[in-house]
Amino acid sequence: MIVVALASPAAADPLDELGFGAAATGMANARTAVAIGAEAIHLDPAGVALATRPELLIGWQYSHDRLTLDGNDARMIDAHGSTLGLAIPFTVGDVRLGTGVAVYLPDQYLARIQLTPINEPHYLRFESATHRVVVEPVVAVAFGDWAFGFGVSVLADARSRELRFDVGVVGGEKQGDARLDIAMPTRKAPLASVRWAPSRKLELAAAFRGQLSLDLDLDIVANIDVPDVVTGTATVALRSVSYFTPMRASVGAALHPREDLTVTADLTWEHWSALGSGMPDLRVLLALDIQPPLVSSIQPPARFHDIVTPRAGAEWRSGTLRLRTGAGYLPSPVPPQTGITSFADGARVLATAGAGIRVEPGAILTQPIELDLALAWQHVVHALVRKDEALQPGGAFSSGGDILQASASATVRF
Amino acid sequence: MGARHRLSTAIAFGAFCTCWGARASANPFEVLGLTSRHAGQASAAIASVDDAAALYYNPAGLVARPGIELSLGTIGAYAHLEHGGRLADPTGAQLAIRAPLPLAGRWQDRIIIGIALHLLPREVAHIIAPSPDEPYYPYYGDRMSRIVVLPGAAVQLGRLALGASLDVLAGFAGTLDASEGATRAIDARADERIPTAARLIAGATWQATPCLRLGAVVRQHFELAFATSANTTVAGEPIDLDLRAAGLFTPDQLGLGAAWTRGPHVVSIDLREARWSDYRGPFVRVDSRLPLVGDIPALSPRVPFTDTYGARLGIESHVGRWIVRGGYGFETSPVPARQTGVTNLLDGPRHTFALGGGHAWGRIRLDAHVQLQVVQHRELTKLLDDGKHAYDPFTSLRDEDTATPDVQITNPGFPGIRGGGQVVSGGLTMAVAL
Numbered sequence: 001m002i003v004v005a006l007a008s009p010a011a012a013d014p015l016d017e018l019g020f021g022a023a024a025t026g027m028a029n030a031r032t033a034v035a036i037g038a039e040a041i042h043l044d045p046a047g048v049a050l051a052t053r054p055e056l057l058i059g060w061q062y063s064h065d066r067l068t069l070d071g072n073d074a075r076m077i078d079a080h081g082s083t084l085g086l087a088i089p090f091t092v093g094d095v096r097l098g099t100g101v102a103v104y105l106p107d108q109y110l111a112r113i114q115l116t117p118i119n120e121p122h123y124l125r126f127e128s129a130t131h132r133v134v135v136e137p138v139v140a141v142a143f144g145d146w147a148f149g150f151g152v153s154v155l156a157d158a159r160s161r162e163l164r165f166d167v168g169v170v171g172g173e174k175q176g177d178a179r180l181d182i183a184m185p186t187r188k189a190p191l192a193s194v195r196w197a198p199s200r201k202l203e204l205a206a207a208f209r210g211q212l213s214l215d216l217d218l219d220i221v222a223n224i225d226v227p228d229v230v231t232g233t234a235t236v237a238l239r240s241v242s243y244f245t246p247m248r249a250s251v252g253a254a255l256h257p258r259e260d261l262t263v264t265a266d267l268t269w270e271h272w273s274a275l276g277s278g279m280p281d282l283r284v285l286l287a288l289d290i291q292p293p294l295v296s297s298i299q300p301p302a303r304f305h306d307i308v309t310p311r312a313g314a315e316w317r318s319g320t321l322r323l324r325t326g327a328g329y330l331p332s333p334v335p336p337q338t339g340i341t342s343f344a345d346g347a348r349v350l351a352t353a354g355a356g357i358r359v360e361p362g363a364i365l366t367q368p369i370e371l372d373l374a375l376a377w378q379h380v381v382h383a384l385v386r387k388d389e390a391l392q393p394g395g396a397f398s399s400g401g402d403i404l405q406a407s408a409s410a411t412v413r414f
Numbered sequence: 415m416g417a418r419h420r421l422s423t424a425i426a427f428g429a430f431c432t433c434w435g436a437r438a439s440a441n442p443f444e445v446l447g448l449t450s451r452h453a454g455q456a457s458a459a460i461a462s463v464d465d466a467a468a469l470y471y472n473p474a475g476l477v478a479r480p481g482i483e484l485s486l487g488t489i490g491a492y493a494h495l496e497h498g499g500r501l502a503d504p505t506g507a508q509l510a511i512r513a514p515l516p517l518a519g520r521w522q523d524r525i526i527i528g529i530a531l532h533l534l535p536r537e538v539a540h541i542i543a544p545s546p547d548e549p550y551y552p553y554y555g556d557r558m559s560r561i562v563v564l565p566g567a568a569v570q571l572g573r574l575a576l577g578a579s580l581d582v583l584a585g586f587a588g589t590l591d592a593s594e595g596a597t598r599a600i601d602a603r604a605d606e607r608i609p610t611a612a613r614l615i616a617g618a619t620w621q622a623t624p625c626l627r628l629g630a631v632v633r634q635h636f637e638l639a640f641a642t643s644a645n646t647t648v649a650g651e652p653i654d655l656d657l658r659a660a661g662l663f664t665p666d667q668l669g670l671g672a673a674w675t676r677g678p679h680v681v682s683i684d685l686r687e688a689r690w691s692d693y694r695g696p697f698v699r700v701d702s703r704l705p706l707v708g709d710i711p712a713l714s715p716r717v718p719f720t721d722t723y724g725a726r727l728g729i730e731s732h733v734g735r736w737i738v739r740g741g742y743g744f745e746t747s748p749v750p751a752r753q754t755g756v757t758n759l760l761d762g763p764r765h766t767f768a769l770g771g772g773h774a775w776g777r778i779r780l781d782a783h784v785q786l787q788v789v790q791h792r793e794l795t796k797l798l799d800d801g802k803h804a805y806d807p808f809t810s811l812r813d814e815d816t817a818t819p820d821v822q823i824t825n826p827g828f829p830g831i832r833g834g835g836q837v838v839s840g841g842l843t844m845a846v847a848l
Contacts, residue, residue: 054482054513054848056513103563105610108610154538177714181543184537184538184539184540186534361518364519365516413516414515
């Protein structure tokens with residue numbers, strides 16, 4: 001048996017990185033306590049029940065990574081994709097109810113699975129963070145000053161029920177065939193949130209999302225029957241965790257000091273220490289008439305630590321115009337990489353700006369439409385990592401750079 | 415490291431790659447229908463559809479009626495097919511919603527958008543690629559085993575309506591490079607991608623007279639070329655394996671329909687053609703070149719699938735708040751009736767009988783249906799290779815062990831195999847006018 005050194009991606013939710021809608025992007029995602037309707041589905045599902053009409057949010061986002069490794073381009077692939085949010089509120093007596101679904105569809109891939117040799121420097125958290133689909137159905141209820149939202153964030157695993165590959169001699173001729181039975185069971189992380197508006201000038205919210213990941217669990221059997229060459233069975237067992245998205249809890253506040261101004265703040269705790277090794281486990285068992293087996297090696301745990309992320313935002317409204325800005329500090333959960341692993345990472349400083357207009361009903365529209373644009377800049381602090389001299393004499397790598405993001409969205413009411 | 419050891423390592427990694435390249439499944443709406451209202455009419459809906467289910471049947475039908483509408487339902491099926499043919503994921507939940515864009519004036523209620531979903535209770539997808547000799551029903555197989563996402567829109571231009579929707583899908587492509595590392599463990603690098611893809615469903619309806627509406631729909635041919643390769647280097651010697659699979663084949667489809675309305679009664683007739691002759695079969699093709707063994711060709715028989723033709727008839731009748739529905743459909747089989755070689759693909763001409771009903775309470779309507787699909791029985795008989803011509807695995811079987819006297823054949827279809835049976839499905843749908 002062998003255990004092989006590979007590293008698979010760990011990442012936040014793409015919508016945490018890009019924002020769900022340009023209004024959220026323009027305020028550094030600090031809209032947990034003010035989001036209502038379709039844009040609330042991801043940040044605070046309770047806000048879905050506070051909408052007054054069915055809403056459709058359609059958006060598109062682009063993220064350009066300018067990260068470096070040892071001073072060279074890290075060759076990250078730009079991420080871009082579409083967001084779609086649908087919120088349907090309705091009432092039963094005095095109780096306001098709502099249901100909705102948020103979807104993020106990357107333009108290039110629904111998912112991308114990378115396994116990188118563990119001692120090769122790479123951006124474990126960023127290289128695939130925005131390259132996966134997001135689906136979040138929710139329900140919400142509101143009465144009085146309170147609103148509650150519940151839902152799930154859905155992803156899938158991949159598990160083999162049968163994965164057989166036969167190589168043999170049939171009728172005197174070599175021949176190979178395969179039989180596959182692979183299930184992709186749904187993986188769900190719970191979403192829950194509560195919203196409270198104690199006064200017209202203050203709104204408070206708390207949101208929780210469970211841990212999510214794409215787990216591969218594949219057992220492959222290769223039956224080999226080539227007389228006078230080799231006969232027997234080779235078994236490959238792969239266990240890996242991709243798109244690890246940590247459990248997180250957020251609290252948010254929104255203050256309305258004036259009719260035309262909203263100031264928000266969010267604080268988010270992310271449970272990165274649950275990542276485990278962060279590496280897949282690939283084992284090969286050879287039941288063949290050959291010796292010796294391959295040598296085993298076992299990798300150390302990743303030892304990521306939990307982080308707390310503060311974000312703040314502001315929105316100013318004048319007639320149909322909205323201007324937004326936001327900022328945040330995103331610490332790194334990655335410990336010093338002095339050992340065999342080489343996870344490039346760094347604390348990030350986030351600054352955002354955005355604008356929107358509200359097109360009022362009139363001769364063309366029966367309901368208002370909101371059009372929003374936003375730009376975001378993340379600076380990943382440069383770091384020079386020196387390896388433990390006992391493990392890798394003279395070993396070192398540097399990392400850092402910038403991530404630029406743009407977002408556009410429209411919110412249509414019916 | 416010995417050559418045999420390198421061989422086994424390469425084969426193991428070839429198998430590892432194989433798991434990525436499996437084909438995905440076709441659309442479960444084709445097998446079960448979308449919403450009980452239309453499944454209860456044997457899915458005869460190309461001209462008559464006027465709700466959110468139009469996203470699949472004929473997107474132009476989205477705009478046939480104004481208003482916001484939400485349909486929620488569940489559907490399930492049970493298979494009683496020869497040789498244990500079963501449905502991989504026999505139950506699912508369906509959601510369809512449509513709403514007019516908030517436009518005023520002459521465009522009010524003229525542009526309608528919507529989305530339809532088919533969701534599985536426990537899975538996103540379930541991929542089955544059988545061995546070439548395995549008894550297998552390609553029409554059913556894993557066709558219901560994936561979620562479906564169908565966004566779309568339609569516009570009304572006088573008596574003509576045009577619509578389109580997209581069936582959003584995913585494929586698979588990538589590489590795996592593996593080589594023996596410094597510690598003799600395998601040092602591997604993988605980059606496997608699941609690209610977003612979509613196929614188009616486009617349709618039109620024409621309100622010829624107040625009673626008669628005609629419809630046409632085209633569903634685009636779709637095939638995802640799955641390709642992945644394993645480039646393994648052991649002891650300095652490269653060992654390459656390539657996987658090629660024709661993923662998620664859905665044939666070009668053309669449907670024509672007519673709907674005749676008289677008072678509370680609607681009669682629908684559909685005619686359909688599907689170009690299955692482009693299908694290369696459900697099997698995965700794995701080619702490899704290994705040390706000592708050399709080239710190992712894939713066992714990949716070429717199956718001559720044929721185009722299919724079908725007709726469906728549906729009736730819906732309102733009796734006060736109650737609604738009664740029924741339907742019948744017939745479709746030829748794309749699977750060859752004569753398979754004398756390795757393959758055991760089971761199918762037959764298909765008859766569909768459907769019954770349904772509904773009841774309305776104000777803005778809410780509850781529909782139910784039951785459907786029986788009868789797959790006509792077929793008998794496949796095998797032939798032995800006479801050795802006079804180049805061997806074709808589709809036309810005959812050959813002795814698997816030429817070193818042993820007599821003929822050794824393990825094909826489960828030898829000397830003959832019988833296919834056919836029934837598939838029963840049913841469901842409930844709640845439609846709400848919002």
